[in-house]
Amino acid sequence: MREKPLTIKHVLDIASLSPDQITYILDTAASFKEISTRSIKKVPTLRGKTVINLFFEPSTRTRASFEIAAKRLSADTLSISASTSSVVKGETLIDTARNLEAMQPDVIVLRHSLSGAPHLLSRHVRASVINAGDGAHEHPTQALLDLLTVREKKGRLKGLKLAIMGDIAHSRVAHSNILGFTKMGANVVVSGPATMIPPYIEKLGAKVTLDMKEALQGADVIMVLRIQLERQNKLSFPSIREYATFFGLHTKHLASAAPDVIVMHPGPINRGVEISPELADGPYSVILDQVTNGVAVRMALLYLLLGSETRMTHGDTKKNENNPPSPPFSKGGNPLSPPLQKRGHPLNSPLGKDGVPSIPPLEKGDTGGFSGVSQ
Amino acid sequence: MNLYLKGARIVDPSALTGRATGRSAGANETPAIVKADVLYDIYIRNGKIALLRVSGDGPIPPDAKVIDLAGKIVTPGLMDMHTHLREPGEEYKETIATGCLAAVSGGFTAIACMPNTKPVNDNKSITEYILQEAEAAQLARVYPIGAISKGLQGETLAEFGDMKAAGIVAVTDDGRPVMNGELMRRALEYARNFDLPVISHCEELTLCSGGVINEGLVSTQLGLPGIPAVAEEVMVFREIRLAALTESSVHIAHVSTRGSVDLIRQAKASGVNVTAETAPHYFSLTEEAVTGYDTNAKMNPPLRTKEDVAAIIEGLKDGTIDAIASDHAPHSTLEKEVEFDMAANGIVGLETILPLTLRLVHAGHLSLHEAIVKLSAKPARILRLEIPSIQIGKKADLTIIDPDRKFIVDVHKFQSRSKNSPFHGWELKGKAVMTIINGRIVFDDLN
Numbered sequence: 001m002r003e004k005p006l007t008i009k010h011v012l013d014i015a016s017l018s019p020d021q022i023t024y025i026l027d028t029a030a031s032f033k034e035i036s037t038r039s040i041k042k043v044p045t046l047r048g049k050t051v052i053n054l055f056f057e058p059s060t061r062t063r064a065s066f067e068i069a070a071k072r073l074s075a076d077t078l079s080i081s082a083s084t085s086s087v088v089k090g091e092t093l094i095d096t097a098r099n100l101e102a103m104q105p106d107v108i109v110l111r112h113s114l115s116g117a118p119h120l121l122s123r124h125v126r127a128s129v130i131n132a133g134d135g136a137h138e139h140p141t142q143a144l145l146d147l148l149t150v151r152e153k154k155g156r157l158k159g160l161k162l163a164i165m166g167d168i169a170h171s172r173v174a175h176s177n178i179l180g181f182t183k184m185g186a187n188v189v190v191s192g193p194a195t196m197i198p199p200y201i202e203k204l205g206a207k208v209t210l211d212m213k214e215a216l217q218g219a220d221v222i223m224v225l226r227i228q229l230e231r232q233n234k235l236s237f238p239s240i241r242e243y244a245t246f247f248g249l250h251t252k253h254l255a256s257a258a259p260d261v262i263v264m265h266p267g268p269i270n271r272g273v274e275i276s277p278e279l280a281d282g283p284y285s286v287i288l289d290q291v292t293n294g295v296a297v298r299m300a301l302l303y304l305l306l307g308s309e310t311r312m313t314h315g316d317t318k319k320n321e322n323n324p325p326s327p328p329f330s331k332g333g334n335p336l337s338p339p340l341q342k343r344g345h346p347l348n349s350p351l352g353k354d355g356v357p358s359i360p361p362l363e364k365g366d367t368g369g370f371s372g373v374s375q
Numbered sequence: 376m377n378l379y380l381k382g383a384r385i386v387d388p389s390a391l392t393g394r395a396t397g398r399s400a401g402a403n404e405t406p407a408i409v410k411a412d413v414l415y416d417i418y419i420r421n422g423k424i425a426l427l428r429v430s431g432d433g434p435i436p437p438d439a440k441v442i443d444l445a446g447k448i449v450t451p452g453l454m455d456m457h458t459h460l461r462e463p464g465e466e467y468k469e470t471i472a473t474g475c476l477a478a479v480s481g482g483f484t485a486i487a488c489m490p491n492t493k494p495v496n497d498n499k500s501i502t503e504y505i506l507q508e509a510e511a512a513q514l515a516r517v518y519p520i521g522a523i524s525k526g527l528q529g530e531t532l533a534e535f536g537d538m539k540a541a542g543i544v545a546v547t548d549d550g551r552p553v554m555n556g557e558l559m560r561r562a563l564e565y566a567r568n569f570d571l572p573v574i575s576h577c578e579e580l581t582l583c584s585g586g587v588i589n590e591g592l593v594s595t596q597l598g599l600p601g602i603p604a605v606a607e608e609v610m611v612f613r614e615i616r617l618a619a620l621t622e623s624s625v626h627i628a629h630v631s632t633r634g635s636v637d638l639i640r641q642a643k644a645s646g647v648n649v650t651a652e653t654a655p656h657y658f659s660l661t662e663e664a665v666t667g668y669d670t671n672a673k674m675n676p677p678l679r680t681k682e683d684v685a686a687i688i689e690g691l692k693d694g695t696i697d698a699i700a701s702d703h704a705p706h707s708t709l710e711k712e713v714e715f716d717m718a719a720n721g722i723v724g725l726e727t728i729l730p731l732t733l734r735l736v737h738a739g740h741l742s743l744h745e746a747i748v749k750l751s752a753k754p755a756r757i758l759r760l761e762i763p764s765i766q767i768g769k770k771a772d773l774t775i776i777d778p779d780r781k782f783i784v785d786v787h788k789f790q791s792r793s794k795n796s797p798f799h800g801w802e803l804k805g806k807a808v809m810t811i812i813n814g815r816i817v818f819d820d821l822n
Contacts, residue, residue: 094713116715120714172598199591200591200592
């Protein structure tokens with residue numbers, strides 16, 4: 001028996017992930033991207049596993065992304081939204097969870113309008129819980145896909161300047177990204193209406209400026225946030241029109257940014273409010289790459305939580321090299337794997353001998369910086 | 376049964392002088408918080424203190440059960456001026472009887488209960504009901520507090536005179552601030568006719584907009600809506616100025632912020648008749664306790680920062696904060712095992728307030744004497760009740776404390792019907808080991 005590495009059971013927030021764990025997730029996600037480019041976009045890795053998407057808040061992108069990610073790994077998925085669930089009959093979150101638990105799911109993906117709901121859930125179920133966005137708290141998978149996207153485009157994260165613009169106070173995306181990017185060595189500056197800058201945000205590692213120009217000066221990455229009309233009380237700004245005029249991002253604002261700046265948006269976009277249509281659709285925009293990477297990141301997380309016996313190791317990359325993840329299927333025991341294998345490119349494919357993704361090992365001494373990008 | 380309490384130290388804030396006679400302390404090593412004092416014997420006959428003398432100075436009456444209190448401290452019965460009993464209306468959280476049992480188990484012989492029951496204690500029939508149930512429980516003395524406004528709606532005054540005649544000792548809309556400034560002014564004025572103290576729960580609701588914890592670093596980290604300290608402070612300022620305007624007095628409940636302490640200190644210095652209480656959680660915990668979305672650390676006012684905690688302790692030391700009250704607020708898992716935003720505010724406190732206050736004594740912030748003042752004489756004075764004291768001829772309401780007893784807080788052992796406490800698992804030193812009311816032992820954990 002080898003020593004059991006430190007594992008994580010749930011993905012609740014970026015705050016509790018180490019830089020090494022983040023790097024490991026990103027490396028894994030990068031290796032999964034190829035699967036989605038095949039004509040048959042499916043591997044048997046999570047066959048027999050059940051993933052429940054429990055969405056108590058409207059979502060298109062995140063929900064579809066999780067569902068596709070699970071299906072591409074051959075897991076069985078079930079999506080439940082608040083309007084169709086027993087919540088409307090007054091069932092509590094814990095009762096809902098316990099009932100679902102009784103059906104033995106392996107992962108519960110939770111989206112909830114209240115901060116901390118995934119933490120509550122995780123204390124009451126045996127399944128792994130993935131936070132798909134909770135209130136104004138965190139949206140860890142969004143931050144991971146943003147990190148992956150930036151790393152792909154820039155080749156690194158360390159030393160980059162990320163400007164996050166807009167409604168910081170209500171944005172779980174901003175919160176997770178401030179934590180994620182600062183952990184990975186990037187410099188984060190936030191800017192927006194003073195009514196939307198939460199207290200002590202600088203203690204999380206972000207620099208705060210009310211001067212939009214200063215925020216954008218030399219920025220390598222600009223992340224524009226959706227103005228969350230559903231979470232605002234009416235006192236934060238006078239009108240959409242004024243917001244668009246003084247806080248909306250237009251192409252002209254990019255003049256002082258780095259020449260190869262990229263523009264991100266977690267979606268859904270309020271076109272013409274926080275971002276102009278020409279910018280959203282223009283050459284600087286990587287908005288759709290974000291969406292593509294979302295599937296890869298979620299596949300990686302599902303795999304790491306379920307498909308890999310080693311799960312995520314905490315910091316110790318050497319151990320990983322010495323002990324590659326063992327296959328969840330017995331040798332050649334999977335009837336689906338041979339045809340899938342033939343279609344893959346043996347050198348680049350994340351699929352190993354038994355149709356199981358072989359996770360590229362981290363390079364020695366990679367402690368959260370950036371050299372471990374897989375090809 | 377008559378009792379003979381033998382060889383105890385006495386801490387009696389009501390009798391500050393006249394204890395100088397007698398011999399020096401016993402040979403036992405002296406714990407830090409026990410002053411080198413004299414040991415006394417107390418003979419309790421027919422519910423009253425019949426004898427009080429230096430220990431060993433006379434024969435033990437043959438009809439008395441002897442209780443050896445070596446190493447223990449006897450104080451006048453403690454009084455909690457801020458308790459929520461949930462009866463009538465939410466008996467699944469606490470009844471008057473279980474609340475009284477929790478009180479005596481925590482060393483309290485008297486509690487004042489807040490009016491936010493269902494229905495609200497805003498009329499004499501509810502007041503009478505509470506007193507009748509308390510009488511039936513035969514445990515702690517219960518002093519009901521009536522509502523300021525009918526139904527706690529903040530619109531019209533409740534019938535102060537009628538409720539006073541039925542037995543209330545103060546008025547408050549606790550749990551809800553009186554947002555209408557004129558109503559608060561009229562309450563302060565009208566209460567003067569009936570000699571009723573007015574207690575204010577200070578919270579400017581329009582500054583809280585959905586807040587569930589202190590606005591600060593933790594609220595940002597957890598993505599929870601915040602309640603800024605200023606929401607409390609602007610109302611503290613309003614109450615102070617209204618008390619000055621109406622030449623009346625006001626009592627500020629559960630002070631939680633540095634700014635409130637400063638305002639009250641200034642007001643007292645300028646002669647305004649303002650008193651204040653805080654609760655143990657505001658000097659024992661910070662907003663960090665909420666980390667992990669622990670709903671047992673959700674309360675209103677919310678837990679604040681370590682700077683606020685330091686200011687609260689300073690306010691207790693210099694007398695700005697007169698009293699320590701539990702704000703005992705029982706809730707069941709129905710209200711607490713839910714999403715943080717939806718969880719009810721408050722913690723049970725009667726069974727931890729004394730040990731947590733003794734922590735201040737162990738830490739050198741308060742003398743034992745000062746701590747007992749804030750748990751007995753001051754609350755009684757603020758509520759205009761007789762000051763509890765240990766004197767011959769007085770009713771025998773006594774609390775016996777073992778200042779050295781160490782124990783682990785275990786909510787499952789609470790007598791309260793609810794278990795919502797953020798102190799579960801804490802190791803504390805010092806607790807009540809016996810509670811005597813009218814000469815009757817109502818709680819015994821002596822051995």
